[in-house]
Amino acid sequence: MPSETISICCCKSRSFIEKEKVARITSILRKAGKKVNLIDDLCALFTNDPDKVKEITQGTIMACHTRAVSSQLKALDLEPNQIINIRSQTAEETLNGYQLNLGDSSLADYNEIIKEIEDLPQAIGTDAWYPVIDKSRCTNCGKCNDFCLFGVYTVENNEVLVTNPQNCKNNCPACARMCPSLAIIFPKYEKSPINGGTEIEESFSEEDKQAMYQKRLQYRLQQNRNRFSLLKKDQ
Known part of the structure; x- marks a missing residue:
């Protein structure tokens, strides 16, 4: 029977998982006879290579916050062996x-x-900044879909889905801030609970959310003005 593979995300694009930590863990596990596979960016793999993701779920995944990784897997109808x-x-x-x-490692x-x-390959500025929905929290209220300006979400059979993750604006977690259930995760965000962590490292009042909504409305109005100007030029 083949030995279990341990897949470790190196989070190359954002460095939330320090390479020194990954190197220590990998060195000692391999010395102990464990098969360890290093992945440049697990978030990108979820979107770009679901078949590969299915393969690694048969072993152990060492990566980001458990809620973030398990929610990404569930979006692909996959159950992890261990996170x-x-x-x-x-x-x-x-x-x-x-x-x-730690004493079992060697410097070489x-x-x-x-x-x-x-x-490993590294994507900076165009890395996998994608939202993930924690379905254990989501009430399918649709506020994320209503708020998003970029067509990331759709509502199908009364269920909110992340349909076009590549449309998401890099470093914009606004829809997660608006979610009343704290169900939207951006694994590459710095603070919890938006990054999938369990602690409340930041929160947003109703006044904050209203200000964000007004800013979104102004952006939408400007978009409409720009479209109208282009139409007038074409006439």
Whole structure:
């Protein structure tokens, strides 16, 4: 029977998971005979290669916040074997789960894995900034769809879906801030709960949300004015 594969997200584009931590964990796991696969960006893989995602769910996934990863998997109708949050968990805590410790590593292995991580592809500015819906929280109220200016969401059979994730504006988490159920996750966002974490590191009052809605309305009006101007020029 083949050994389980451990897939580790290196979060190359945003560096929320430190390469030094990944290198320590990988070095010791491989020395212990574990098969470890390094992934440049798991968020991108979810959108670009679902078949590969299906393959890695048969093993252990070490990546971001568990709620973020499990919600991404459920969007593909996949169930994980095991998810370990190494964005928050230390290398020591992760290795303790395998009855291993940091002292089992070697400098040569560590340096080699650092280079392996650095050689992975890196997308900056155009990386996988996509929303994920936590269906365990979502009430399908549709506010995200109403608020979004870029056609990211659709509502089908009274269910809100992320249909066009590539349309999302990079670094814009506004729809997540508007969600009354805190159901929208942007894994690449810095703070919880928007990044899928369980802590409340920031929150938005009704006044904040109203201000965001007014800003959105102004943007929409400007879009309409621009379209009208273009139509007049074409006549």
